[in-house]
Amino acid sequence: MEPTNVHDPEYYHKVVDCQYACPAHTPVPEYIRLIAAEKYTEAYMVNWESNVFPGVLGRTCDRPCEPACRRGRVDEEPVAICRLKRVAADNKGDITHLLPKIPTKGNGKRIALIGAGPASLTVARDLAPLGYEIHVFDEQIKGGGMMRSQIPSFRLPESVLDEEVNNILNLGIHQHFKTYVSSLKSVINDGYDAVFIGTGAPRGRDLTNLPGRAEGGANIHVGIEWLASVAFEHTKSIGKKVIVLGGGNTAMDCCRTSRRLGGEDVKVVVRSPYSEMKASPWEKEDAQHEDIPILDNHVPVSFVSENGKLKGMTFEKVHAVYDEKGKRSLVPTGEPHVFIEADDVLVAIGQENYFPWIERDLGIEFDKWDMPKVDSTTFQSTNPKVFFGGDAALGPKNVITAVAQGHSAAVSIDLYCQGKPLDVRPDPMTNLVSQKMGIHEWSYDSIVANDDRYVVPQAEKKVTLIDRKKEVELGFDKNVGFKEAQRCLNCDVQTVFTENRCIECDACMDICPTDCITFTVNGTEEDLRTRLKAPSLHLDQSLLVSNTLAATGRVMVKDEDVCLHCGLCAERCPTSAWDMQKFFYNTTKAHHGCGSHA
Amino acid sequence: MTYVRPTFRHPDLPKNKINFTKKDYEGALSTLCAGCGHDSISGAIAQACFELSVEPHRIAKLSGIGCSSKTPAYFLGNSHGFNSVHGRMPSVATGAYLANRDLVYFGVSGDGDSASIGMGQFVHAIRRNLNMVYVVMNNGCYGLTKGQDSATADNGSKSKAGSTNLFNAIDLVGLGLELGATFVARSFSGDKTQLIPLIKAAISHPGFALIDVISPCVTFNNNVGSTKSYDYVREHIEATSTVDFVPVMEEITASYDDAKEVTLHDGSALHLQKLHQGWNPEDKLSAMNAIQTSKEKGEILTGLIYIEPNTNALHDVLQTTKTPLNTLKEDLLCPGIDALEALNQSLR
Ligand SMILES: Cc1cc2nc3c(=O)[nH]c(=O)nc-3n(C[C@H](O)[C@H](O)[C@H](O)COP(=O)(O)OP(=O)(O)OC[C@H]3O[C@@H](n4cnc5c(N)ncnc54)[C@H](O)[C@@H]3O)c2cc1C
Ligand SMILES: Cc1ncc(C[n+]2csc(CCOP(=O)(O)OP(=O)(O)O)c2C)c(N)n1
Numbered sequence: 001m002e003p004t005n006v007h008d009p010e011y012y013h014k015v016v017d018c019q020y021a022c023p024a025h026t027p028v029p030e031y032i033r034l035i036a037a038e039k040y041t042e043a044y045m046v047n048w049e050s051n052v053f054p055g056v057l058g059r060t061c062d063r064p065c066e067p068a069c070r071r072g073r074v075d076e077e078p079v080a081i082c083r084l085k086r087v088a089a090d091n092k093g094d095i096t097h098l099l100p101k102i103p104t105k106g107n108g109k110r111i112a113l114i115g116a117g118p119a120s121l122t123v124a125r126d127l128a129p130l131g132y133e134i135h136v137f138d139e140q141i142k143g144g145g146m147m148r149s150q151i152p153s154f155r156l157p158e159s160v161l162d163e164e165v166n167n168i169l170n171l172g173i174h175q176h177f178k179t180y181v182s183s184l185k186s187v188i189n190d191g192y193d194a195v196f197i198g199t200g201a202p203r204g205r206d207l208t209n210l211p212g213r214a215e216g217g218a219n220i221h222v223g224i225e226w227l228a229s230v231a232f233e234h235t236k237s238i239g240k241k242v243i244v245l246g247g248g249n250t251a252m253d254c255c256r257t258s259r260r261l262g263g264e265d266v267k268v269v270v271r272s273p274y275s276e277m278k279a280s281p282w283e284k285e286d287a288q289h290e291d292i293p294i295l296d297n298h299v300p301v302s303f304v305s306e307n308g309k310l311k312g313m314t315f316e317k318v319h320a321v322y323d324e325k326g327k328r329s330l331v332p333t334g335e336p337h338v339f340i341e342a343d344d345v346l347v348a349i350g351q352e353n354y355f356p357w358i359e360r361d362l363g364i365e366f367d368k369w370d371m372p373k374v375d376s377t378t379f380q381s382t383n384p385k386v387f388f389g390g391d392a393a394l395g396p397k398n399v400i401t402a403v404a405q406g407h408s409a410a411v412s413i414d415l416y417c418q419g420k421p422l423d424v425r426p427d428p429m430t431n432l433v434s435q436k437m438g439i440h441e442w443s444y445d446s447i448v449a450n451d452d453r454y455v456v457p458q459a460e461k462k463v464t465l466i467d468r469k470k471e472v473e474l475g476f477d478k479n480v481g482f483k484e485a486q487r488c489l490n491c492d493v494q495t496v497f498t499e500n501r502c503i504e505c506d507a508c509m510d511i512c513p514t515d516c517i518t519f520t521v522n523g524t525e526e527d528l529r530t531r532l533k534a535p536s537l538h539l540d541q542s543l544l545v546s547n548t549l550a551a552t553g554r555v556m557v558k559d560e561d562v563c564l565h566c567g568l569c570a571e572r573c574p575t576s577a578w579d580m581q582k583f584f585y586n587t588t589k590a591h592h593g594c595g596s597h598a
Numbered sequence: 599m600t601y602v603r604p605t606f607r608h609p610d611l612p613k614n615k616i617n618f619t620k621k622d623y624e625g626a627l628s629t630l631c632a633g634c635g636h637d638s639i640s641g642a643i644a645q646a647c648f649e650l651s652v653e654p655h656r657i658a659k660l661s662g663i664g665c666s667s668k669t670p671a672y673f674l675g676n677s678h679g680f681n682s683v684h685g686r687m688p689s690v691a692t693g694a695y696l697a698n699r700d701l702v703y704f705g706v707s708g709d710g711d712s713a714s715i716g717m718g719q720f721v722h723a724i725r726r727n728l729n730m731v732y733v734v735m736n737n738g739c740y741g742l743t744k745g746q747d748s749a750t751a752d753n754g755s756k757s758k759a760g761s762t763n764l765f766n767a768i769d770l771v772g773l774g775l776e777l778g779a780t781f782v783a784r785s786f787s788g789d790k791t792q793l794i795p796l797i798k799a800a801i802s803h804p805g806f807a808l809i810d811v812i813s814p815c816v817t818f819n820n821n822v823g824s825t826k827s828y829d830y831v832r833e834h835i836e837a838t839s840t841v842d843f844v845p846v847m848e849e850i851t852a853s854y855d856d857a858k859e860v861t862l863h864d865g866s867a868l869h870l871q872k873l874h875q876g877w878n879p880e881d882k883l884s885a886m887n888a889i890q891t892s893k894e895k896g897e898i899l900t901g902l903i904y905i906e907p908n909t910n911a912l913h914d915v916l917q918t919t920k921t922p923l924n925t926l927k928e929d930l931l932c933p934g935i936d937a938l939e940a941l942n943q944s945l946r
């Protein structure tokens with residue numbers, strides 16, 4: 001193999017598994033160390049800088065970082081990255097003085113943001129400090145988008161959301177709430193320098209054609225509409241027997257909300273096998289914990305009403321069959337149909353985008369699914385002035401993806417407004433600093449804790465089920481937060497190898513607890529992976545390969561896969577050919593300056 | 599102090615025939631200087647025992663005094679160990695071996711421990727052909743006492759302080775051959791591909807197996823002008839052959855013209871390739887010749903030097919009981935008055 005180019009910032013970035021997996025590339029180990037040091041405010045600000053809504057995300061994030069976490073490859077479970085974020089948010093001090101200052105004199109550019117969900121709010125936060133005049137439009141009464149209308153208060157208290165939304169709106173944002181935008185043309189004609197569309201995927205799918213849908217109509221509700229109506233307190237109760245259709249997170253929020261609004265016998269009924277449901281494992285657990293059974297392999301056949309009143313639904317039982325390509329089909333088992341009683345049915349089977357208000361003569365091209373054509377890097381549409389982000393851009397995902405896309409779109413808008421090309425993306429900010437303090441002394445906590453993952457305590461069911469707004473999770477206290485933080489392996493403290501110092505004494509190879517290091521003759525990657533000291537388990541994990549070593553002509557190969565970042569290799573190296581160096585990586589954001597603001 | 603070894607290991611560590619992973623052959627975290635050759639030899643010993651599937655509790659480690667003699671604390675933590683007095687390890691080894699012939703014995707010593715204070719003991723262990731692996735971690739100095747020249751330091755070798763050694767070196771390999779050691783090898787701590795198969799062969803060998811391992815002392819004897827530094831050794835190293843250890847029951851696949859196979863007593867074999875000219879590991883004269891010739895050329899000859907696969911170790915010579923003493927039952931140990939009478943009669 002060619003020697004690894006460690007000057008490419010993506011090399012070390014990829015070693016920080018959690019940060020790399022986070023759509024917004026939050027410097028996770030950095031904030032976890034700050035939590036361990038009881039510097040909650042600083043930990044919060046590291047998050048705020050990257051993901052804008054640490055308090056919200058510390059409770060609700062889809063946490064793609066956790067399945068990626070290195071700890072999960074050497075221990076039973078990954079670090080509780082998400083809930084540690086909440087520890088920072090819960091314990092932070094006053095941050096007002098740390099928020100960006102808005103220039104008294106603007107830069108003369110006006111930007112319209114349509115929708116006030118996390119995507120738009122991120123654009124606002126990134127551009128306002130640069131002097132842009134930001135106008136945000138939303139039909140809701142307050143900002144937050146689906147974080148407000150969909151995510152139930154028992155998962156996300158309103159006060160937490162309000163605080164983080166207001167931190168952005170208070171950056172001099174011009175707010176136009178209760179304003180439904182019915183024509184994009186009219187917004188463009190108002191002379192904005194750029195328009196950002198962050199209107200989400202607001203339409204819930206329905207089972208319009210299922211027999212009995214019309215007759216039972218009064219008691220059949222589209223999940224996301226119903227959740228919004230609960231959130232805005234238009235709906236305050238539901239029948240005792242409830243069927244929730246669907247296997248995603250929306251279904252989980254619908255069933256749990258039903259339990260709090262009077263539903264006593266609430267069932268989730270899903271077409272697919274349990275293991276293939278879209279909902280996150282922890283959401284399924286939480287639903288089951290609230291006595292909600294999940295019936296899988298049931299396909300809806302009809303709604304059943306009597307005298308114009310919904311009585312229940314019938315289902316056909318199926319099982320999953322897979323063809324040689326792994327494609328699934330649900331085949332009836334031949335058993336008799338199942339009837340399940342219900343006073344109300346919530347249909348939570350997916351969301352769609354909805355753009356009737358975008359005129360089709362504005363130069364914005366739509367594809368065959370009626371989705372706008374959006375560049376997945378710049379988030380520009382085919383009308384150069386119009387940008388998309390969040391669920392509106394590439395379909396429904398989650399808050400952290402909306403934030404990440406908001407950052408990218410903000411960079412693009414900033415470049416666009418300066419007349420610069422959008423495809424030349426400014427570099428991320430990186431930094432690499434030795435952590436050596438002396439013999440056996442590192443400026444990070446190199447000792448690897450053995451603790452199992454701590455469980456987040458929950459309030460008792462008898463309290464939470466009677467109050468829709470009572471938060472279920474109590475969060476880690478500071479003490480447990482510290483212990484959980486200590487489980488982090490500090491993957492950003494990189495093992496940096498300088499080959500011309502190496503005397504090939506083998507000390508690093510001998511000491512490495514997880515057998516990451518091998519000295520051997522060079523070969524192709526495929527070949528080298530068969531000759532490592534321990535089996536190479538994950539081909540997506542990088543190999544760090546040195547230049548040819550002077551003494552023996554071999555190379556040093558390090559499989560990054562299960563490195564514990566314990567520093568023992570550097571500790572045992574007599575010549576400091578290994579050093580532990582902290583790598584800081586901050587994704588490009590508009591407020592760091594794209595060119596002229598720098 | 600942040601020098602603590604994590605308890606996590608590679609999640610897919612290979613297991614040997616007795617279901618142990620390498621972790622089961624580890625010892626305490628080393629306190630030797632970072633980069634000391636001795637640590638590397640410790641690693642090689644642990645690896646060889648793992649690969650040979652030796653049960654850790656069937657191994658005894660015996661040592662004297664010195665950095666080298668400390669190493670048994672750092673490998674095979676589940677094995678027996680006796681850290682004895684400076685230069686006296688061979689006596690302890692003799693006693694242990696006589697008491698229990700069933701264990702695998704590792705004598706771990708230094709050049710000071712064996713070639714100076716312990717010389718009188720060392721030579722007798724060879725002469726008596728104890729069934730043991732005798733590893734000398736040879737750094738040409740007394741590491742533990744801050745680097746004074748040892749008896750294996752080469753004439754003319756420079757110390758870190760700048761003084762030149764004025765005396766001729768004792769060559770432990772030459773000495774071993776002369777005294778009739780039945781397995782003699784030399785290796786280098788920085789060459790595990792050679793060292794590990796040699797250790798395995800030495801364990802399989804039924805008599806005294808001497809391995810003189812050049813093992814740089816990074817702190818006191820790794821300077822320019824030293825003939826035991828990493829650089830010097832790498833520049834001057836030669837090998838009698840490449841060495842592959844082939845366990846019992848495994849077939850040797852490749853065969854080349856310049857290759858030789860030595861079948862060991864227990865049925866395993868050493869597969870040697872790229873043989874040194876004129877050298878035959880089973881011919882002592884050729885071994886001595888090879889050693890002397892390369893010495894004259896200023897080379898450091900490593901690899902297997904000499905082997906006499908079928909040898910009678912001390913127990914065979916003395917025809918002692920086949921049973922370890924600690925498992926002899928009272929009826930055998932105390933055969934009664936009649937037996938005593940018979941013995942006394944035989945001496946009259
Ligand atoms: C039930 C449910 C639970 C969820 N739970 C989670 C969770 O726990 N974690 C997570 O990460 N994600 C969750 N999500 C997904 C997440 O809420 C969205 O992915 C995210 O909010 C998308 O952000 P956005 O900025 O793209 O748009 P949205 O948050 O959808 O905001 C769009 C805003 O635009 C407004 N709008 C739309 N059209 C117009 C118009 N024409 N004029 C004016 N205003 C308009 C809407 O009123 C809305 O306020 C959940 C989604 C649902 C449905
Ligand atoms: C009877 C006795 N004499 C002297 C010493 C001091 N002493 C300790 S270690 C050592 C030399 C060790 O040299 P070596 O065996 O080569 O070990 P190294 O440290 O080089 O590995 C000496 C002389 C001692 N401990 N005991």
Ligand code: SF4
Binds near residue numbers: 016081487
């Ligand atoms: S161990 Fe820490 S730094 Fe490493 S991936 Fe997990 S959370 Fe991130």
Ligand code: SF4
Binds near residue numbers: 495
């Ligand atoms: S930091 Fe070094 S010694 Fe520790 S696991 Fe990683 S490579 Fe091995």
Ligand code: SF4
Binds near residue numbers: 634635665666737741
């Ligand atoms: S003094 Fe020399 S022999 Fe002793 S531990 Fe240090 S490097 Fe090794």
Ligand SMILES: [Mg+2]
Binds near residue numbers: 710736741748
């Ligand atoms: Mg010595």
